[in-house]
Amino acid sequence: MDITVRPVPVTAYSVISCCGLGSHALYQALLSKKTGLSDLTLLDVPFDTLVGEISADLPEIQQSLSEYDSRNARVALAALNYQEDGLLAAIESARERYGSDRIGVVIGTSTSGLYETESAYQVFLEQGQMPDDFHFLFRHAYQATPRFLQKQLQLQGPCFAISTACSSGAKAIAAGQRLINHDVCDAVLVGGADTLCRLTLCGFASLELVSPEFCRPMDQNRNGINIGEAAALLLLEKSASQFDNSPHVLSVGESSDAYHMSSPDPDGKGAIAAMNNALQLADIQPSDIDYLNLHATATQINDSVEAKAVYEVFNDAVLCSGSKGITGHTLGAAGAVEAIVCLLALEHQMVPGTYGLEQLDQDFHCQVVKEPRTAKTLHAVMSNSFGFGGNNASVILAKNYER
Amino acid sequence: MPVLFWRKIMKDDLLIKSAVCYCSDGDKLQDFGLQGIEINKQLMPANIRRRASLTTKMAISVATEACLQAEVNPSELASVFASVGGEIQVTDVLCRTLADPQAMVSPTQFHNSVHNTTAGYWGILHGCQHATTAIAAVDDTFAMALLEVWTQLQQQPGDCLLVCYDEYWPEYLAPPIGELAFATALVLSNEEKSYAKGAIFRPQIAPEYSDFSNDLNGLIELSPIASAIPLLQAIQHSPPLALIPLNRDQPQWSTWFKKIT
Numbered sequence: 028m029d030i031t032v033r034p035v036p037v038t039a040y041s042v043i044s045c046c047g048l049g050s051h052a053l054y055q056a057l058l059s060k061k062t063g064l065s066d067l068t069l070l071d072v073p074f075d076t077l078v079g080e081i082s083a084d085l086p087e088i089q090q091s092l093s094e095y096d097s098r099n100a101r102v103a104l105a106a107l108n109y110q111e112d113g114l115l116a117a118i119e120s121a122r123e124r125y126g127s128d129r130i131g132v133v134i135g136t137s138t139s140g141l142y143e144t145e146s147a148y149q150v151f152l153e154q155g156q157m158p159d160d161f162h163f164l165f166r167h168a169y170q171a172t173p174r175f176l177q178k179q180l181q182l183q184g185p186c187f188a189i190s191t192a193c194s195s196g197a198k199a200i201a202a203g204q205r206l207i208n209h210d211v212c213d214a215v216l217v218g219g220a221d222t223l224c225r226l227t228l229c230g231f232a233s234l235e236l237v238s239p240e241f242c243r244p245m246d247q248n249r250n251g252i253n254i255g256e257a258a259a260l261l262l263l264e265k266s267a268s269q270f271d272n273s274p275h276v277l278s279v280g281e282s283s284d285a286y287h288m289s290s291p292d293p294d295g296k297g298a299i300a301a302m303n304n305a306l307q308l309a310d311i312q313p314s315d316i317d318y319l320n321l322h323a324t325a326t327q328i329n330d331s332v333e334a335k336a337v338y339e340v341f342n343d344a345v346l347c348s349g350s351k352g353i354t355g356h357t358l359g360a361a362g363a364v365e366a367i368v369c370l371l372a373l374e375h376q377m378v379p380g381t382y383g384l385e386q387l388d389q390d391f392h393c394q395v396v397k398e399p400r401t402a403k404t405l406h407a408v409m410s411n412s413f414g415f416g417g418n419n420a421s422v423i424l425a426k427n428y429e430r
Numbered sequence: 431m432p433v434l435f436w437r438k439i440m441k442d443d444l445l446i447k448s449a450v451c452y453c454s455d456g457d458k459l460q461d462f463g464l465q466g467i468e469i470n471k472q473l474m475p476a477n478i479r480r481r482a483s484l485t486t487k488m489a490i491s492v493a494t495e496a497c498l499q500a501e502v503n504p505s506e507l508a509s510v511f512a513s514v515g516g517e518i519q520v521t522d523v524l525c526r527t528l529a530d531p532q533a534m535v536s537p538t539q540f541h542n543s544v545h546n547t548t549a550g551y552w553g554i555l556h557g558c559q560h561a562t563t564a565i566a567a568v569d570d571t572f573a574m575a576l577l578e579v580w581t582q583l584q585q586q587p588g589d590c591l592l593v594c595y596d597e598y599w600p601e602y603l604a605p606p607i608g609e610l611a612f613a614t615a616l617v618l619s620n621e622e623k624s625y626a627k628g629a630i631f632r633p634q635i636a637p638e639y640s641d642f643s644n645d646l647n648g649l650i651e652l653s654p655i656a657s658a659i660p661l662l663q664a665i666q667h668s669p670p671l672a673l674i675p676l677n678r679d680q681p682q683w684s685t686w687f688k689k690i691t
Binding site for chain 1 (some may be wrong): 438478514515516521524525526528531532533534535536537540541542543544545546547549550551553554557558559560561562563564565566567568570571574577578580582584585586587602603604607632633634635681
C-alpha cells in the first residue's frame with residue numbers, strides 16, 4: 028500500500044547547546060568547525076571524558092511556575108525566549124490565529140529533570156526525606172518539560188513527552204506532523220530537551236561507550252561518545268501558501284530493530300527500514316536526498332552499522348556528515364538538534380563537516396564529508412536518529428514546498 | 431445530534447478489537463465491574479525475565495493477551511507504550527547507587543531504565559520491526575496515548591497496539607501515586623470490520639466536563655492510568671452510544687464509544 032504524508036512547514040526554530048544560544052551560534056560552530064565540547068564542570072564522575080555542557084546563562088523560571096524549575100526547563104526556556112530566532116513571537120502569532128486549544132506541545136527527552144532528582148536522592152539518603160522543593164511530576168518526570176512549556180505559553184492543545192532514548196527528538200517531529208496532518212492541531216511545538224546528569228554519563232561509561240577524548244565520528248580510530256545537553260524547538264504549522272518558502276518536514280520514517288536493548292542489529296535492518304520508510308512516506312527516491320546528517324555517535328558498532336545501512340539505501344551517492352563532534356551526543360534532544368542542523372544546511376546551502384573525523388574507517392563506503400563546504404543544490408535532506416531499544420527514526424526536511 | 435457531526439466522526443472511527451487490564455488489587459477492578467488478567471512471567475525467556483521489572487512484566491502480559499484476543503500477530507503491528515513513571519523502580523535503584531559520587535552503575539540496569547524499555551523488549555520478544563513509541567503525560571497519559579494511536583492509524587491504516595501501565599512507585603516520590611500497579615492494553619484498528627468490541631471516535635477536547643466518580647478519582651490518585659476505566663467499562667457493557675471521559679484534568683479529553691451492531 029502506498030501511504031504518503033503531507034509536508035508541514037517549520038515556521039520558526041531555535042536551539043541551545045554547548046555551541047551557545049540560538050541557531051546562529053550553532054550555524055557558526057558548524058561553519059567554522061568549532062567544537063563546543065569541553066571538560067565537565069556541572070557534576071563529578073569517576074572517569075575522564077569531555078562533554079557538550081551548556082555554558083550560556085540560563086533564564087529563571089517565573090514564580091508562578093517555580094514547581095517546574097529544573098535545568099531541563101531552563102534550557103528549554105532559553106531556546107524558546109531567544110529573540111533573534113523569533114520562536115516565541117511565532118508561537119504567539121499562531122496562538123492568536125488558531126486558538127490555544129489548537130496548538131500542541133510534543134517534546135522528546137531521555138532523562139528530563141533527572142539532574143535535580145539525583146541531588147534530591149543525596150538529601151534523601153542522608154536525611155531520610157526528599158528536600159522540600161522536590162516535585163517528582165513537575166521536575167523529574169518525562170512530561171515535566173512539555174507541561175512547563177505548555178503552561179509558559181498558555182496553550183491548551185495535546186501535550187505529551189516522547190521518550191524513546193536517542194530517537195526521542197526525531198519521534199516528536201513525527202508525532203507533531205501527524206497531529207497537524209489529521210487536523211487535531213493547527214500548530215505543534217515539537218523538539219527535544221535533555222540535560223547532563225550522572226545517570227547517563229555513568230550509564231554509558233558502564234557500557235564502555237564513553238570516550239575520554241574528543242569523539243571521532245566515523246573515524247578508523249573512533250572510541251566512543253561525548254555526551255552533550257541541548258534543547259531544540261521547532262514550530263510546525265499547517266500548510267499554507269504563505270509558508271511555501273519556509274522549510275518543510277516532508278516525513279519521518281520509524282522502525283524497530285527487534286534485536287537488542289543497547290546494541291544495534293549488526294545488519295542494520297532497522298536503520299534501513301527507517302530511512303526507506305521516510306522516503307516512502309515523502310514519496311521521493313534516495314537520489315532526491317542531497318545531504319544526510321548521520322546519527323554517527325562515534326562508537327565502534329553504531330557507526331559501522333549505520334555506514335552499512337546508508338550504503339544499502341543510498342549506495343555511495345549521498346553526502347553525509349555527523350555533527351556530534353561539535354555538539355556532543357545530546358541523547359533525547361539529538362533528533363531535534365540535528366533536524367535544526369539540517370534546517371541550517373538548507374537555509375545556508377552548506378554541507379556541514381564532521382568534527383573529529385581524520386581517517387574514515389576503511390570499511391565504510393559512504394561519502395562522509397570532513398570539512399564544511401558550500402553547496403548550491405540542497406533541496407531535500409535527511410537526519411538519522413537511532414536509540415536504545417532499537418528505536419529508529421529518519422527525518423526528511425526540504426528547503427521549501429513546491430505545490 | 432447534528433447530522434454533520436455524525437458524518438465527520440463516522441469517517442474517523444477506530445474499532446476496538448480487544449481490551450485487557452491488570453490491577454495489583456483485583457478487588458478494586460471488580461468494584462468497577464472489570465475482570466483483570468494475571469501476570470504471565472513465562473511470556474519472556476529466562477535471560478530477559480530475570481532482569482525485567484514488574485513494569486515490563488505486566489505491560490508485556492496485557493499486551494500479549496490483547497493481541498491473542500484480537501487474533502493479531504504481535505510481530506505485525508505498530509505499538510504505542512505509555513506510562514507516567516515508566517521503569518521507576520529501576521531508576522530508583524540507579525539514583526540510590528549514584529548518590530555515592532564514586533559509584534558506577536550496572537550496564538543492564540542502565541539500558542533497562544529508559545522509558546521505552548518495554549517497547550524495546552516487546553519488539554525483541556516478537557521480532558516486531560514496526561514503529562513503536564513511548565510517551566508520558568501525567569494524568570493525560572491514557573488520553574494522549576489514545577490520540578497518538580488515532581493519528582498513527584489515520585496515517586497508516588491497519589492495527590495498532592496501545593499499552594498503558596504504571597507499577598508500584600517508591601512512597602517518597604509522589605505519594606499516593608504508585609500504591610497500585612495498573613496496566614491496560616487495547617488493539618485498535620481502522621481496517622477490518624470483524625470481531626470488534628465497539629468503536630471509538632477521534633479523541634477530542636470534551637464539549638462539556640464530566641466528573642469522574644469519587645471511587646474512580648480515588649483510584650486515579652493511586653495510578654493515573656486508571657483513567658482508562660470508563661472506556662474499559664464501556665467496552666464491557668457496550669452501550670449504544672456514550673461519551674467517555676479520558677482524563678480528569680482540564681481541558682478534559684473524551685471520545686465517543688459506539689456499539690457495533
